[in-house]
Amino acid sequence: MPHSRGILKVNPSTGDRFRHGEIREDGFIFDNYDMGRILQDGFIFEHWRSPESFNKKYKNFTEKVSAWLDKKKLHQGCQHCGYKKHSVGLVWHHVDPSTKKGEISSMKKNTLSRFKKIVVEIWKCMVLCATCHNVEHQRLRILNDKN
Numbered sequence: 001m002p003h004s005r006g007i008l009k010v011n012p013s014t015g016d017r018f019r020h021g022e023i024r025e026d027g028f029i030f031d032n033y034d035m036g037r038i039l040q041d042g043f044i045f046e047h048w049r050s051p052e053s054f055n056k057k058y059k060n061f062t063e064k065v066s067a068w069l070d071k072k073k074l075h076q077g078c079q080h081c082g083y084k085k086h087s088v089g090l091v092w093h094h095v096d097p098s099t100k101k102g103e104i105s106s107m108k109k110n111t112l113s114r115f116k117k118i119v120v121e122i123w124k125c126m127v128l129c130a131t132c133h134n135v136e137h138q139r140l141r142i143l144n145d146k147n
Contacts, residue, residue, distance in 0.1 A: 006038040009046065018046065020111070029054040058110035065109035065118065072122070078129040080136070091133050092125040099124050 008017045018030040028048040037045035049057065070087035077084030084090070094100045104121055108114050128136060 006035075006044040007042050008033060008044055024048065027051060031057075061111070061115075062109045065115050069104070069109075069118070069122075073127050076127040078132050079126045080128060080132040083129040083132075089129050090127050091130060092122055093128045093133050093136060094125050096124065 010016060011018050011022060018033075020030060020032060022030045024030070028050060031047040031049050031054065034045040034047060039045055073087045073090040073092070074084050076090075078090060092104045101117070101121055104118055104125070107118050107121070109118065
């Protein structure tokens with residue numbers, strides 16, 4: 001598959017470029033293409049990782065993103081009552097549910113591109129404690145019932 005800088009090798013089973021997380025016959029997992037490294041044969045360099053290396057790399061990143069999100073919630077605290085004792089007691093509440101792309105807690109946090117999507121998503125949110133979050137949803141249900 002041609003690219004402006006070189007040629008991308010394709011997955012023989014799909015006929016398309018390799019995708020992050022695909023596993024080849026020997027068990028190694030595709031991580032990414034390195035667009036800055038063109039091999040002698042004109043192909044773009046591919047990063048393949050052993051399952052252990054792949055899982056370790058992305059587990060560490062996931063842990064860092066989760067810790068960052070917890071720290072951010074604690075820094076802001078509940079926007080209604082000010083609670084900021086434990087991050088597990090705080091949630092991201094979408095101010096406008098129609099703009100919601102997904103629940104931050106269930107979004108995968110193992111790559112930079114996914115982290116960027118999480119950051120965009122938290123811009124649409126306010127931090128509430130679990131109690132205030134339940135109260136806010138009840139208020140919105142009552143408001144919707146009146147309309």
